[in-house]
Amino acid sequence: MSGFERFVDTFFKAELIAATLPNIVSGMGMTLLIAGLVVLTGIFLGLLLAALRSYRITPITVAIVIFADILRAMPPLVLVLIVYFGLPNVGLTLSGFAVLWLVLSLVLAAFAEEIFWAGIISIRKGQWEAARATGLTYTATLIWVILPQAVRLTIPPLTNRTIAITKNTALGTVIGVPEILNQATTAVSFSGNATPLMMGAIAYLVIFIPVVMLGRAVESRFSWKRA
Amino acid sequence: MMPEGPLLSAIGIAKRFGSLPVLHGIDFSVQQGEMVFIIGPSGSGKSTFLRCCNRLEEPDSGAMIFDGVDILGKGVEINTVRQRIGMVFQAFNLYPHLSVLGNVTLALRKVARKSKTEAERIGRAALESVGLSDKVDAMPGTLSGGQQQRVAIARALALDPKLVLFDEPTSALDPELVGSVLAVMRDLKQRGMTMVVVSHEMRFAREAADRVVFMEGGRIVEQGPPAQLFEAPREPRTREFLSRMMA
Ligand SMILES: Nc1ncnc2c1ncn2[C@@H]1O[C@H](COP(=O)(O)OP(=O)(O)O)[C@@H](O)[C@H]1O
Ligand SMILES: [Mg+2]
Numbered sequence: 305m306s307g308f309e310r311f312v313d314t315f316f317k318a319e320l321i322a323a324t325l326p327n328i329v330s331g332m333g334m335t336l337l338i339a340g341l342v343v344l345t346g347i348f349l350g351l352l353l354a355a356l357r358s359y360r361i362t363p364i365t366v367a368i369v370i371f372a373d374i375l376r377a378m379p380p381l382v383l384v385l386i387v388y389f390g391l392p393n394v395g396l397t398l399s400g401f402a403v404l405w406l407v408l409s410l411v412l413a414a415f416a417e418e419i420f421w422a423g424i425i426s427i428r429k430g431q432w433e434a435a436r437a438t439g440l441t442y443t444a445t446l447i448w449v450i451l452p453q454a455v456r457l458t459i460p461p462l463t464n465r466t467i468a469i470t471k472n473t474a475l476g477t478v479i480g481v482p483e484i485l486n487q488a489t490t491a492v493s494f495s496g497n498a499t500p501l502m503m504g505a506i507a508y509l510v511i512f513i514p515v516v517m518l519g520r521a522v523e524s525r526f527s528w529k530r531a
Numbered sequence: 532m533m534p535e536g537p538l539l540s541a542i543g544i545a546k547r548f549g550s551l552p553v554l555h556g557i558d559f560s561v562q563q564g565e566m567v568f569i570i571g572p573s574g575s576g577k578s579t580f581l582r583c584c585n586r587l588e589e590p591d592s593g594a595m596i597f598d599g600v601d602i603l604g605k606g607v608e609i610n611t612v613r614q615r616i617g618m619v620f621q622a623f624n625l626y627p628h629l630s631v632l633g634n635v636t637l638a639l640r641k642v643a644r645k646s647k648t649e650a651e652r653i654g655r656a657a658l659e660s661v662g663l664s665d666k667v668d669a670m671p672g673t674l675s676g677g678q679q680q681r682v683a684i685a686r687a688l689a690l691d692p693k694l695v696l697f698d699e700p701t702s703a704l705d706p707e708l709v710g711s712v713l714a715v716m717r718d719l720k721q722r723g724m725t726m727v728v729v730s731h732e733m734r735f736a737r738e739a740a741d742r743v744v745f746m747e748g749g750r751i752v753e754q755g756p757p758a759q760l761f762e763a764p765r766e767p768r769t770r771e772f773l774s775r776m777m778a
């Protein structure tokens with residue numbers, strides 16, 4: 305066997321590709337599902353927390369800052385393991401799917417909150433004053449004037465952070481969630497060949513390269529001429 | 532019948548920022564239909580006083596009687612009051628994410644609870660009154676400063692206010708654009724709008740103002756009709772300020 309043949313045999317073995325493809329495709333479905341759910345709940349929760357924080361009520365602010373700091377500091381894997389193996393001890397058993405969704409949503413919420421908050425405080429004070437001077441309430445001003453501008457400003461950093469966190473769906477593999485990496489490593493352990501891992505890697509690229517491109521498109525679409 | 536009192540009366544308005552006293556008991560009133568200019572050196576508290584008139588700043592003490600009601604009183608629904616008091620800012624403060632019409636109709640929709648069609652009808656009329664009918668769908672960032680400030684005036688007028696407060700409405704404009712904004716203000720005056728204007732457009736004040744107030748150090752030093760205040764100021768401090776301004 306030549307070196308090239310050995311390389312092909314290790315990473316691109318034809319029979320294995322055919323045999324593993326259905327599993328990888330089903331793993332892609334699972335990865336997409338969790339990633340989609342995490343993006344929706346994480347960003348919604350992050351926006352809600354940032355909006356709450358803007359009321360500057362001290363106990364709420366303190367709670368949000370502590371939450372955001374802890375979740376941003378902790379490696380997501382540690383959180384996944386603590387929740388998955390720890391919660392049953394207090395009588396609460398969640399499926400691997402639910403744990404992954406919950407933990408990654410909270411992590412994304414923590415980062416999103418900080419990003420949205422930075423966006424909110426970067427909006428000039430005059431915007432608040434103009435809206436309040438026409439009789440809009442604090443909440444109406446936040447919703448109709450401040451957040452639309454803050455969200456546009458935060459789309460580039462938020463896109464990058466969201467991609468980084470949704471890639472953590474691969475952590476599902478340690479708690480038995482049948483996403484891409486889990487399918488790939490299972491196939492590897494049966495075949496003793498790295499081809500399924502290469503397929504998994506390609507599956508991630510198939511999912512995330514369009515996301516990265518979409519992020520770039522959204523970024524330019526949402527920039528507007530500042531008044 | 533109620534006797535015809537002033538539309539707005541400030542009584543003993545005092546305000547400090549931390550340990551810095553900025554307003555020392557301002558007494559000031561504006562009659563219906565009157566255009567009053569407030570002039571004075573930078574830092575004398577003009578903006579702070581103007582912002583106390585619609586409670587963008589909360590005075591520490593005093594009363595602010597607008598249309599017969601002390602708007603500093605407990606239980607006053609300030610957001611209702613603010614629909615009756617328009618405000619125009621030096622920096623325009625248009626909403627950059629909304630079209631010109633969106634800027635003008637936002638409060639009509641969300642505060643006055645008008646339908647979309649009704650709000651847009653009122654908004655278009657307000658924009659027409661400032662000569663910007665052709666810009667309804669433009670985004671603010673594409674307009675000149677003079678056009679932006681006129682949109683801001685239309686945004687205030689759309690709510691049908693009884694009083695409009697102007698804080699240096701032309702200070703951020705290139706000189707050649709100032710005239711278009713002053714023309715709108717002159718037109719408003721002719722239509723009987725009550726206005727309080729912080730501005731150093733002395734020539735415009737002399738021509739259009741009913742009264743000029745000179746403020747310094749958080750106090751009203753002197754006030755009177757423009758001809759008197761500009762030609763024959765009584766107070767040495769007013770004279771000194773005017774001579775610096777005219778220099
Ligand atoms: N939000 C604020 N916090 C602290 N100090 C302020 C604030 N706004 C204004 N001041 C101070 O109050 C004084 C009066 O300001 P201002 O009313 O803006 O004066 P003017 O409009 O006459 O230039 C200044 O010394 C200014 O620095
Ligand atoms: Mg000022």
